[in-house]
Amino acid sequence: MLSLTPDAIRLVEFYEDGDDVGHFTFEPVDATKGFPDVCNPEKVEPGQFFMLSIPGKGEAAFTYTHTPDENGRFVALIRNIGCLTRQLFKTEVGSILGGRGPMGKGWPDFKGQNVLVVAGGLGLAPVAAEIYSLIEKESAPTVYFAARNESMLVLRNERDDWMDKCDLYQAVDDLDSLTGKSTVKTNGGQFMHGRKLADNLAQILEEKGPFDHVITCGPEGMMEAVCKIMMGLGQSADSLWLSLERRMHCGVGLCGHCYVAEDLVCVDGPTYRWDQLGELVVKEKAIKPPAETVDMTTHTRRTRQSA
Amino acid sequence: MYVYELERLEHLRNWLTLKNEVLRPIADESGNGHWGVVKHGDVVPFDMDLRPDMSPKGLFFAERETVMKFDGTLFRETLPEQKPQVLFGLKACDLTAIAYQDNHFKDDPYYQARRKNTLLIGIDCQEACENGFCASVDAGPHVDTDIADLVVTPMPHMADDEHGWWVICASPEGQAAIAGLGLAPADPGWENWRDMARRHAEATFPKDTHIINGIQRINGRAVPDEAWERFAHQCISCSGCSMMCPTCSCYATRDVPEAEGVIARERIWDSCLMVGFQKEASGANPAAEAGKRVYRYWYHKFSDDVAARAGRYMCVGCGRCEATCPGMIGVHSIMEKIANA
Amino acid sequence: MGSGAMTNSIVDISKADVIVIFGCDPTESHSIIGSEIMKAKEKGALLLVVDPRRTRLAKMADVHLQLRVGTNIALLNGLVNTIFENGWENKKFLEERCEHADRVRKHVKDYPLDKVADITGVPMDQLKQFARIYSKARAAFLAYGMGVTQFVSGTNNVLALSNLVLSCGHVGRPGTGMNPLRGQNNVQGACDMGCLPGDLPGYQSPNDPNVRAKFERAWGTPVADQPGITSMNMNELALEGKFNALMIFGEDPVVTDPDQNRVARALRSMDCLVVVEMVMTETAKLADVILPAASFAEKGGTFTNCERRVQRVNQAVNPPGECMGEWQMLQALAKRFGTPGFDWETHEDVFNEITEVTPNYSQMSYQRLDEANGLQWPCTSHHPDGNSVLHKRSFPLGKARLMPVHYLPPEENPDDDYPFYLTTIRLHFHYGCGSMTRKSPILERESPEGLLFMNPRDGANQGLFNFAPVGVRSRRGYLETRVQFTDQVPPGLVSLPYHFSDTPSNQLTNDAQDPTTGMPELKACAVRVEPLARDMRPRPIQILRNENYEPAVEEAGADYVRI
Ligand SMILES: Cc1cc2nc3c(=O)[nH]c(=O)nc-3n(C[C@H](O)[C@H](O)[C@H](O)COP(=O)(O)OP(=O)(O)OC[C@H]3O[C@@H](n4cnc5c(N)ncnc54)[C@H](O)[C@@H]3O)c2cc1C
Ligand code: SF4
Numbered sequence A: 001m002l003s004l005t006p007d008a009i010r011l012v013e014f015y016e017d018g019d020d021v022g023h024f025t026f027e028p029v030d031a032t033k034g035f036p037d038v039c040n041p042e043k044v045e046p047g048q049f050f051m052l053s054i055p056g057k058g059e060a061a062f063t064y065t066h067t068p069d070e071n072g073r074f075v076a077l078i079r080n081i082g083c084l085t086r087q088l089f090k091t092e093v094g095s096i097l098g099g100r101g102p103m104g105k106g107w108p109d110f111k112g113q114n115v116l117v118v119a120g121g122l123g124l125a126p127v128a129a130e131i132y133s134l135i136e137k138e139s140a141p142t143v144y145f146a147a148r149n150e151s152m153l154v155l156r157n158e159r160d161d162w163m164d165k166c167d168l169y170q171a172v173d174d175l176d177s178l179t180g181k182s183t184v185k186t187n188g189g190q191f192m193h194g195r196k197l198a199d200n201l202a203q204i205l206e207e208k209g210p211f212d213h214v215i216t217c218g219p220e221g222m223m224e225a226v227c228k229i230m231m232g233l234g235q236s237a238d239s240l241w242l243s244l245e246r247r248m249h250c251g252v253g254l255c256g257h258c259y260v261a262e263d264l265v266c267v268d269g270p271t272y273r274w275d276q277l278g279e280l281v282v283k284e285k286a287i288k289p290p291a292e293t294v295d296m297t298t299h300t301r302r303t304r305q306s307a
Numbered sequence B: 001m002y003v004y005e006l007e008r009l010e011h012l013r014n015w016l017t018l019k020n021e022v023l024r025p026i027a028d029e030s031g032n033g034h035w036g037v038v039k040h041g042d043v044v045p046f047d048m049d050l051r052p053d054m055s056p057k058g059l060f061f062a063e064r065e066t067v068m069k070f071d072g073t074l075f076r077e078t079l080p081e082q083k084p085q086v087l088f089g090l091k092a093c094d095l096t097a098i099a100y101q102d103n104h105f106k107d108d109p110y111y112q113a114r115r116k117n118t119l120l121i122g123i124d125c126q127e128a129c130e131n132g133f134c135a136s137v138d139a140g141p142h143v144d145t146d147i148a149d150l151v152v153t154p155m156p157h158m159a160d161d162e163h164g165w166w167v168i169c170a171s172p173e174g175q176a177a178i179a180g181l182g183l184a185p186a187d188p189g190w191e192n193w194r195d196m197a198r199r200h201a202e203a204t205f206p207k208d209t210h211i212i213n214g215i216q217r218i219n220g221r222a223v224p225d226e227a228w229e230r231f232a233h234q235c236i237s238c239s240g241c242s243m244m245c246p247t248c249s250c251y252a253t254r255d256v257p258e259a260e261g262v263i264a265r266e267r268i269w270d271s272c273l274m275v276g277f278q279k280e281a282s283g284a285n286p287a288a289e290a291g292k293r294v295y296r297y298w299y300h301k302f303s304d305d306v307a308a309r310a311g312r313y314m315c316v317g318c319g320r321c322e323a324t325c326p327g328m329i330g331v332h333s334i335m336e337k338i339a340n341a
Numbered sequence C: 001m002g003s004g005a006m007t008n009s010i011v012d013i014s015k016a017d018v019i020v021i022f023g024c025d026p027t028e029s030h031s032i033i034g035s036e037i038m039k040a041k042e043k044g045a046l047l048l049v050v051d052p053r054r055t056r057l058a059k060m061a062d063v064h065l066q067l068r069v070g071t072n073i074a075l076l077n078g079l080v081n082t083i084f085e086n087g088w089e090n091k092k093f094l095e096e097r098c099e100h101a102d103r104v105r106k107h108v109k110d111y112p113l114d115k116v117a118d119i120t121g122v123p124m125d126q127l128k129q130f131a132r133i134y135s136k137a138r139a140a141f142l143a144y145g146m147g148v149t150q151f152v153s154g155t156n157n158v159l160a161l162s163n164l165v166l167s168c169g170h171v172g173r174p175g176t177g178m179n180p181l182r183g184q185n186n187v188q189g190a191c192d193m194g195c196l197p198g199d200l201p202g203y204q205s206p207n208d209p210n211v212r213a214k215f216e217r218a219w220g221t222p223v224a225d226q227p228g229i230t231s232m233n234m235n236e237l238a239l240e241g242k243f244n245a246l247m248i249f250g251e252d253p254v255v256t257d258p259d260q261n262r263v264a265r266a267l268r269s270m271d272c273l274v275v276v277e278m279v280m281t282e283t284a285k286l287a288d289v290i291l292p293a294a295s296f297a298e299k300g301g302t303f304t305n306c307e308r309r310v311q312r313v314n315q316a317v318n319p320p321g322e323c324m325g326e327w328q329m330l331q332a333l334a335k336r337f338g339t340p341g342f343d344w345e346t347h348e349d350v351f352n353e354i355t356e357v358t359p360n361y362s363q364m365s366y367q368r369l370d371e372a373n374g375l376q377w378p379c380t381s382h383h384p385d386g387n388s389v390l391h392k393r394s395f396p397l398g399k400a401r402l403m404p405v406h407y408l409p410p411e412e413n414p415d416d417d418y419p420f421y422l423t424t425i426r427l428h429f430h431y432g433c434g435s436m437t438r439k440s441p442i443l444e445r446e447s448p449e450g451l452l453f454m455n456p457r458d459g460a461n462q463g464l465f466n467f468a469p470v471g472v473r474s475r476r477g478y479l480e481t482r483v484q485f486t487d488q489v490p491p492g493l494v495s496l497p498y499h500f501s502d503t504p505s506n507q508l509t510n511d512a513q514d515p516t517t518g519m520p521e522l523k524a525c526a527v528r529v530e531p532l533a534r535d536m537r538p539r540p541i542q543i544l545r546n547e548n549y550e551p552a553v554e555e556a557g558a559d560y561v562r563i
């Protein structure tokens, strides 16, 4: 049986990490009988998410930015955007909240592969855990992170940490917003121009490529652009991975809110391979596209993800 | 499979009331059918043509229910308690829908708590009902014995004569429920008779070309976006179709404060035809256009892709949405439009 | 034509071959009627829509006259002129049943098509097409709504409309009529019962000594011989210190009346304000005493709908706590005041008293209402089973009078400083001031914020993006909200729903009133739209006003007063 009842978790740490963005750490309230699944290091994979309950306000999905450590502590990077998150930002450290998870499919295992991670804004949250995990597996990825302006350069401590463990390229759309406050060095020492996505990716490919896989996460428009650009640069569609966001109420495939064509993002996603997602997106459009753009017969649906 | 002969349905119904709460279709003053409790000794004749306006899905997947409570430190699951109950006189369409939902909610503790204590008694329809097209989507008019515990089917009869019934024990639970009633075993010819009755019933259905054609065109994605947008002008997002539909299963959640700081989380039926269904907190909405929502509703009901996951088309051909839609885009109307789009 | 109700019934929609929807959107505000219209259209009726906005029905319509806001009269006069010029009028009807047709015929000569096209922005051939279809119809059903009445020239708008209807004779037969769509379920009932400043129950005039004598006999007390005052007048007098106490039943004027700041000031200045409510509205917050009201499901009585049908409301559950029906409250008050004559035992007694003093209701009783599923007034000894079509043979005044009316531009027009027209609209997920519907989480999700609707083209010109935070300023007030692009409104027009207490549209609107009815000009005023910083959150009015801030509905899923 599935459970729609959260386990009690405690908010143990909070600091601001960008404009209207908070860095939240949680731990199990009662680990005497073992960890509840939501904080169980054995069960959570990078790329998966959990449902956070703020009693009185409801429940919403957030990805693990750090998967649970040996004490069951985990981190989420959360934007203050709606009624529930507004309440979360007012919640005092030490309060009891609810957690349910882990949910969805995580990223495939990219151990030993040359991986490029492309993240935009808060899209760094769902890939952060994967970056850590790849570093641990001695397959440190190349990371490209772009934000609107300096104040949206989130996960500052994490990036600080990655700086000398992997190749980190950074970009902002608004170069004028840079005050030099950001201590995190970017590869080559300079911020790239965020709006020149295609040029930046081409440069990175030249310097660090070719890549076996590309993971991207950010606004949907950006992910689409990344995939198209990378395909233009010769990356195959089945080596591009992304993480999708949909409104969610249950996280376990019951409530129906998160659907894309016949898929439920909460169980079939949120991580998708570009070609497979493309198949779904095409179905969402009522009229059939010309045969040469998508040949429906050549893709067989995957049952399990594998790299 | 054991099959018995039964003189009057009311006998079986009364027998079942001894140990269970029995619900059967009943008409209210305005003539609308709903599921009502029948007491032991009740002699009201069973009306086999009455089909409740609301599907029985609400008896398992409640329109509004509390899923858990938080008392300040602990979250507690609040499972419903269900006494043994019998749904007496389910038509094939509704039974097919229950089978569909059994699968969708197979791991849902609230649904299953109610469902596992319920005995389903199906009844074979003898003719097409208004708006019904179950025969076109493999959901009737006769009950599939895999999806009920007992099935009752009328014996052949002359004109207006009272006829008897065959009772088919379709599951061990069904078999157990009639143990002790002392029914006589049926003649071996029952199966042929039932088959013939089915063919007679199937012949009463009006033409369904628009349904078949519509299904083809939805799956061939042969209906242009503009056409969906046009149909959607007539969708006022009242969500009536989703509420009436026996297979629609979407819900929303909300937290309700109770006395002494306790918070209850409820779930309530929702509908994908509402503009806010997929709207995210940022204002982004993957289904902002009404045409897209209407398309998705029907794509979900009739798409082969969804059918591949769920085992069948979601639509069971009950026709309730046609009866309820104020905008004339219920199943028959929309399929006509699609077929001509 | 003489009476403020639908001349025909909802079933007449299905009997019409032409349906005209004038300045309203029944699919949003009267969904059942909207549904009937869609059904009729599916069955082949022609649908004509007159509305500045591209409403849902406008998108489905055969002809949509998308006129400039506030140019109704010019349009109608132009149509009537076209009809007369082409000889498409119903001569027999005009001769036998109307008077002053010639005056109007002469008067509308001032409205040739080219001039009308200029004023209204509607192309000439569309106007002509409309005139032709309407006048040649076998039976044309015309419905109009708040878009017509809530203008300075509201009364004149209705007169101009009736000129059109009468000149084509589309009244008094099945499938025709001139049919106002009322804002709320029981507005008709309230009007019927004399909740108008100049009427006693049943539209009987207090100026008539016979009427007064009848009521004095029935009630055993003298009755007023002068009309009362309108709600706008009350505000005025209150501010002058001449009006001191008010009891409000289930209204939220602070949110729904125009020029809210003034209303709030007026209410504050009274010595005693009693509000009878189910939920904590903005108005209730100003009250000295709040009395808890029973909801529709918790009391018995009757409602009268827009087709004049009096229907029984059956109590389904007991009211919680000390809540009670309004009649019980009035009765209790009367007792304390020592006033006799309020000793009904049940709500049926109240209804029986109504039937005694209201000729239109005289043949009704609870039993008859139950049997007939409601009866349509007039239900008199001549028509004991009620009336679905009014004016079959004659009008209340004998012959119907056509009235020449002039087009006057709206009181306030857009200019360089305030370049947009603002109209207020209703969303079907919310009702009135939202005090009830905004408590429901799914409805709240459906339209969570008081959005400003704007044409995408205007949006681009203003450098806005969808859901951008904006400030909206008129000469009277200022509020902040988010902008949503929609092709429903034409360029130059913006619209704001009037349900939300955080973004009360009436903060901005004009309180110029119609001289006859006192109906405020809610529908049009000039505003300017000011972009706010892109990540700024629009501030609710309570913060902008910066006084006793207390959000009415905090946030979705936040507070449930009662459900
Ligand atoms: C798989 C996944 C991972 C996510 N990870 C993160 C993350 O790491 N950091 C982060 O800041 N945000 C993340 N989000 C988005 C986050 O869930 C929403 O921003 C948040 O739910 C909206 O804020 P709210 O609940 O305060 O809004 P409200 O307006 O209060 O929303 C009401 C309800 O709507 C639902 N809802 C609204 N928007 C969304 C949405 N975009 N996605 C899912 N449900 C929604 C929720 O169930 C919520 O309870 C993620 C979303 C998904 C689907
Ligand atoms: S879609 Fe309509 S006809 Fe099909 S099962 Fe649902 S309500 Fe019945």
Ligand code: FES
Pocket: A247, A248, A249, A250, A251, A252, A253, A254, A255, A256, A257, A258, A259, A264, A265, A266, A267
């Ligand atoms: S979130 Fe409920 S089905 Fe995916």
